[in-house]
Amino acid sequence: MAGAGDLLLLFDIDGTLMAGATAAHAAAVHQAICQVHSLSAVDRSLTRAIDPAGRTDPEISRAILLAHGVSAERIDARADDVRVATGEIYAQTCPADLSEFVLPGVPELLGALAARDDVRLSLVTGNYETVARVKLRAAGVGQWFASGQGGFGSDSEDRTDLPAVARARASHWEFHDGEPGTRIPGGNSRIDPHPRERTVVIGDTPRDVACALADDVRCIGVETGSFAAAELTAAGAHAVAADTAALAAAIDALV
Structure with missing residues (x-):
């Protein structure tokens, strides 16, 4: 069960978890x-x-x-x-097996993060959700991303809307009922989206960075796509990781 104190990690897919599978x-x-x-x-x-x-x-x-x-x-x-x-x-x-397109170290990183009790894994991707789920399943990494969670291109054409969508859905990990901002049945408290200060977008493009900044959440840029560290930093990324090992260290620093 997730809590508001957990670090919500919102992963992009193409260029971040996988490369060349488009x-x-x-x-x-x-x-x-x-x-x-x-x-x-x-x-x-x-x-x-x-x-x-x-x-x-x-x-x-x-x-x-x-x-x-x-x-x-x-x-x-x-x-x-x-x-x-x-x-x-x-x-x-979709090819039945996309595992060759998963970036080095990603399965190990996701497995290690999923085993922790202080972080939660989710998605923010421009993919339609159906596409994202099929792609990740074929890649062999879909099991780490729960259904009913994340923000997708099917939620909004505007990527800057998606972190807020993912934060709203993350509240259901804890409460499992109602909608963000509505009363919990039988109680007086309200379901609030996951806190901005405990949310991090992880992506490989300046648009990933921009969507994080638009929702006032932090962003770790990764150099595993087509953009260099300087470009991600210039876009406003709070940290930049060259590879999966560096990404793990950056996440640890935020936790």
Whole structure:
């Protein structure tokens, strides 16, 4: 059972826990938007300028569709359809074994953290939740991230909303009932989101850092993606780790 004093660790997935496992994911997004919006194909010449690093799936989908001349109104109206279609397609096309894409030391780190009673593991990722769960399960690391927890691209197109979503859900680890800010049945106290001062976002892009800062929580940047320490520090990361061992040390320092 989690408590407000535990350190809530919100991990990004791509570039943080895994690297190079996005091909089937991107293909599922492309197929879904074509299916839902009746496009014959995604024009790669229009999408090359769209940087996906740190963006949410719906944000990426919107950028692709706008580049293809689809109106913002239609994108909004069919956003849930794209989310559902992407999840269904990815569940069918995700490789059965993605373990080769898990970054060195990640299983050991997650296992060690999960065994502690002063931290809790959760997610903040731009992936739709269905995609995230399938991807992590295929990678062999999904067991450390409880269902009903985390913040995902399916919760909001705006990544800066996701740490607050994850903190709200984390309160259910302790209370298991009600909604954040509502009265607990049989009592007068209220369920509050997990404290900001006991929450840390861990990610590899400046957008990961930005979403943490937007919710006024701390962020550990990791150099396991495509951004260097200087870029993560300039974005406002409170600490930067070069690898899994350094990340473990940075977490220990915060605990």
